[in-house]
Amino acid sequence: MMDKWPHLSSAPITEAVIEFQFSDSESLTIEVLRNISHLLESMYPIEQEKKSQVIRAVVKGSTPETEYIDEGTIGFTRRSEDGIKIIQLLQDRFAYSHLAPYTTWDDLEQGAFEAWNIFRKEVGIKHIKRVGVRFLNRLDIDLPIKDFADYLYSPPVISDKLPQAVMMHAQRVVLPNKDIEAIAIINQSVEGVDHDKKIVPVILDIDVGKIGNFEASEENILQILRSLQGYKNDIFFGYITPKALEKYI
Numbered sequence: 001m002m003d004k005w006p007h008l009s010s011a012p013i014t015e016a017v018i019e020f021q022f023s024d025s026e027s028l029t030i031e032v033l034r035n036i037s038h039l040l041e042s043m044y045p046i047e048q049e050k051k052s053q054v055i056r057a058v059v060k061g062s063t064p065e066t067e068y069i070d071e072g073t074i075g076f077t078r079r080s081e082d083g084i085k086i087i088q089l090l091q092d093r094f095a096y097s098h099l100a101p102y103t104t105w106d107d108l109e110q111g112a113f114e115a116w117n118i119f120r121k122e123v124g125i126k127h128i129k130r131v132g133v134r135f136l137n138r139l140d141i142d143l144p145i146k147d148f149a150d151y152l153y154s155p156p157v158i159s160d161k162l163p164q165a166v167m168m169h170a171q172r173v174v175l176p177n178k179d180i181e182a183i184a185i186i187n188q189s190v191e192g193v194d195h196d197k198k199i200v201p202v203i204l205d206i207d208v209g210k211i212g213n214f215e216a217s218e219e220n221i222l223q224i225l226r227s228l229q230g231y232k233n234d235i236f237f238g239y240i241t242p243k244a245l246e247k248y249i
Contacts, residue, residue: 001009005233008248012137013102018112018225021094021130022216028123030073033089034089037076040115044078044087078115087115094119105229115220128216132209133228137236139244140199148190151244152202156190168192175235178228182210184235204215204239 037047052071057064075090088095096112119125141151148155150164156169169190176183187205194201208228214220 005232005237006245006249010248011089011102011249012139013101013135015097015134015136016102016108017095017097017132017134018108019126019130019132019134020116020216020221021093021132022125022128024092025123028091030075030091033076033091033122036119037078037089039118039122040078042088043115044080044085046079046081046083048077048079049073050075050077050090052087055113085111089119109178109222109225113222117218125216128221130209130211130215131214131221131224131228132207133225133232134205134207134230135236136205137190137206139202139204139240140197140247141202141244143193143198145200149241151241152188152242153239154188177231178192180210180231181212182228182231184208184231186235186239188239189248202244204236206232206235208235 024108050073053069053076054069056067056069058067059065075088075189078087078089079085084099084101086095086097086099088097089246094116096108098108098111102108139151145151154171154173156166156171158166171188173186173188174183175186185207187203189203189205191203193199208231210224210228214224
């Protein structure tokens with residue numbers, strides 16, 4: 001499958017994420033998460049507690065006020081020394097992120113499973129209800145731009161009855177894939193002009209997930225992940241023209 005996609009020596013990926021969601025368990029307490037966090041300390045020495053706060057509007061007498069309710073610690077984030085690799089530990093999910101510079105899918109997969117296998121062993125997770133892959137890409141298109149269609153297969157389309165200059169643009173598409181029983185949520189946006197760098201940044205956010213009740217063995221989850229990665233790549237190269245990719249090859 002990989003042969004059909006061109007290799008990008010400098011991929012425009014700002015963040016790549018692998019995420020597993022599972023059902024809440026009464027045994028998976030904050031203290032259990034804290035212990036798992038400590039087990040990951042050697043690989044991810046920087047820890048941060050994740051807090052939850054509920055904000056709600058209340059009326060006291062005739063005066064509306066904002067009330068803040070602190071729900072305390074809901075999980076932990078662990079970072080590598082350089083801050084590039086991030087683990088999120090919550091009571092209903094596990095996530096592994098790799099920030100730029102992105103290396104390879106194999107590195108992302110290996111990093112995720114090194115930490116996930118520790119998490120899964122400690123918690124005793126048998127099934128996963130959602131497997132997800134998310135890639136955030138930023139493509140810098142050089143000015144001047146004659147036509148966005150030279151760079152994007154799904155460019156901003158403006159009625160010819162209106163001015164054609166575009167300052168910002170956002171598009172959201174949800175695409176099911178019946179072959180692998182997955183759903184992709186795609187957000188493409190034009191972020192405005194960077195006059196200093198003479199570029200227009202385009203953000204392509206691709207989130208592909210599969211929902212079910214999946215046996216949590218590494219072999220089974222890897223098979224699902226790789227099918228999601230394939231669909232993600234199909235989407236990326238289906239959105240970006242060869243001209244837009246020239247600076248990344």
